[in-house]
Amino acid sequence: xxxxxxxxxxxxxxxxxxxxxxxxxxxxxxxxxxxxxxxxxxxxxxxxxxxxxxxxxxxxxxxxxxxxxxxxxxxxxxxxxxxxxxxxxxxxxxxxxxxxxxxxxxxxxxxxxxxxxxxxxxxxxxxxxxxxxxxxxxxxxxxxxxxxxxxxxxxxxxxxxxxxxxxxxxxxxxxxxxxxxxxxxxxxxxxxxxxxxxxxxxxxxxxxxxxxxxxxxxxxxxxxx
Amino acid sequence: xxxxxxxxxxxxxxxxxxxxxxxxxxxxxxxxxxxxxxxxxxxxxxxxxxxxxxxxxxxxxxxxxxxxxxxxxxxxxxxxxxxxxxxxxxxxxxxxxxxxxxxxxxxxxxxxxxxxxxxxxxxxxxxxxxxxxxxxxxxxxxxxxxxxxxxxxxxxxxxxxx
Numbered sequence: 304x305x306x307x308x309x310x311x312x313x314x315x316x317x318x319x320x321x322x323x324x325x326x327x328x329x330x331x332x333x334x335x336x337x338x339x340x341x342x343x344x345x346x347x348x349x350x351x352x353x354x355x356x357x358x359x360x361x362x363x364x365x366x367x368x369x370x371x372x373x374x375x376x377x378x379x380x381x382x383x384x385x386x387x388x389x390x391x392x393x394x395x396x397x398x399x400x401x402x403x404x405x406x407x408x409x410x411x412x413x414x415x416x417x418x419x420x421x422x423x424x425x426x427x428x429x430x431x432x433x434x435x436x437x438x439x440x441x442x443x444x445x446x447x448x449x450x451x452x453x454x455x456x457x458x459x460x461x462x463x464x465x466x467x468x469x470x471x472x473x474x475x476x477x478x479x480x481x482x483x484x485x486x487x488x489x490x491x492x493x494x495x496x497x498x499x500x501x502x503x504x505x506x507x508x509x510x511x512x513x514x515x516x517x518x519x520x521x522x523x524x525x526x527x528x
Numbered sequence: 529x530x531x532x533x534x535x536x537x538x539x540x541x542x543x544x545x546x547x548x549x550x551x552x553x554x555x556x557x558x559x560x561x562x563x564x565x566x567x568x569x570x571x572x573x574x575x576x577x578x579x580x581x582x583x584x585x586x587x588x589x590x591x592x593x594x595x596x597x598x599x600x601x602x603x604x605x606x607x608x609x610x611x612x613x614x615x616x617x618x619x620x621x622x623x624x625x626x627x628x629x630x631x632x633x634x635x636x637x638x639x640x641x642x643x644x645x646x647x648x649x650x651x652x653x654x655x656x657x658x659x660x661x662x663x664x665x666x667x668x669x670x671x672x673x674x675x676x677x678x679x680x681x682x683x684x685x686x687x688x689x690x
Contacts, residue, residue: 357605359631381581381605384612385632393635407582411609414617 304328307370307396309356309386310377311338314402316346318376323348330365332356334377357385359393367394376402384408387417441512442504452480452506453515459499461520469493474514477507532557532589532620534580534610535601539626541566543598548573555589558601581609586618596622604629611641 304327308315311333322329323346330350333339343351354361356375367373373396375386383401390396403409403421412419443452457464463471468479468491482489483502489495497503507515529552533540536558544567548554554573558564561577578585580601591597597614599607604627614620625643627633633645655661 357632358629359635379605381603381609384609385605388639389635392639405582407584411581411583411613411617415612 304372305330305366305370306372306374307332307362307365307367307390309333309362309373309375310383310402311335311342311351312376312378314376316342318374319346319349330370332361332365357382357389359389362386362389362394367396370394370396372396372398372400374400374402378404380404380408380412384412384415384417388415391417450506450508451512452504453512455503455505455516455519457497457499457501457503457520461499462517463497463503463519464499464501465496467494467496471497471518473518474507474511476511477505477515479503479505529553529595530590530593531555532586532591532594532597532614534558534597534599534607535626536560536563536566536575537600537602538566540598540600543600544573545571557585557589579606581606581613583613583617586610586613591618591620594618594620596620596624598624598626600626602628604632608632608636608641615641 306322306327306329308319308329308331311331315331315333319329319331319342329348330352331339331342332352332354333342334353334355336353339351339353342349350365352361352365354364356362356377367390370390373387373390375383377383377386380403383403387399387401391399399417401412401417401419403412403419403424406421406423406427409419409421409424440454441451442454445451473479479491481504482491482495482497483504484498484500503519505515505519531547531552531554533544533554533556536544536556540556540558541563544554544556548571555576556564556567556573557576557578557580559577559579561575564575564577567575574589576585576589580586580599591614594614597611597620599610601607607625607627611623611625615623623642625636625641627636627643627645628647630645630648633643633648637643
């Protein structure tokens with residue numbers, strides 16, 4: 304697979320290195336000549352192009368016409384948007400991903416149909432999950448964040464503890480996938496009884512994650528100040 | 529009309545002054561608040577300092593009820609981004625985008641933005657001025673607007689009547 308990265312900062316350089324090590328063909332476009340030279344010396348398997356990634360000619364030099372993925376990871380959101388739009392609409396690249404530096408721009412990108420990764424948003428989300436949900440963790444976000452795989456650990460007082468699954472009132476858009484009990488994996492059936500200490504792995508839509516949590520481990524506890 | 533201007537450089541500030549003196553409600557946005565000094569004491573519109581493509585800033589500028597927006601910062605990509613937000617997200621009826629890079633001006637014109645490629649226009653004007661040509665100049669701006677310059681001929685000149 305041929306991947307084109309625009310932006311040779313810390314993100315772009317690390318991404319290039321990681322993708323090359325995973326066996327991908329990687330090209331990188333970087334505006335600052337000093338930086339592009341340094342990356343070219345360090346990563347000899349990467350095709351490094353020195354120039355403005357918003358310039359279609361530079362993107363062609365970097366082989367955009369045969370790229371399956373283009374990702375724009377510069378420090379400027381407006382550049383990342385334009386690069387992704389050029390890649391998708393002018394060059395027909397099947398998959399484009401933009402880094403969004405300011406989380407306020409995430410909605411703009413989404414409304415203009417560009418997939419984004421915002422490290423600020425991701426870290427905030429992780430912290431919020433730790434801070435508010437406590438006993439339920441998101442293991443994996445699927446379908447662009449619409450569906451999530453979550454893990455909940457039952458406590459002695461949890462509403463689902465010591466009940467069989469068929470007696471639980473689970474939200475319609477959720478399903479219990481697995482129970483991990485003392486390192487044993489149990490595939491849940493209607494008759495399976497849940498015990499305190501069980502780690503339950505479930506699949507749920509984002510909307511029903513809260514209802515699932517309430518069914519399994521009860522209402523959110525107020526924060527200790 | 530409620531008009532938003534993004535970028536208070538030479539073009540933006542002059543545009544704001546003209547429109548404001550004609551009685552329009554003008555809101556001008558620039559990330560650098562000292563840029564508003566260009567507007568002079570008579571400007572009676574509203575100034576907002578901030579990044580023009582930040583949706584919060586645009587909302588403060590009244591983008592939801594704006595009749596028109598001009599994107600005239602010195603960054604082509606900023607202009608393209610703010611124009612797309614105004615046009616596609618807030619449905620501002622008239623959005624005009626200044627783009628220096630002729631190639632990008634062409635590309636985004638094809639994508640439906642009303643772009644003004646000032647580099648090409650100025651280069652053409654210079655060319656015809658340098659060559660003292662009598663030929664007309666034509667520029668299309670978006671789909672429905674154009675700029676044509678005719679040089680008037682003196683009576684008796686040999687190109688008269690062409």
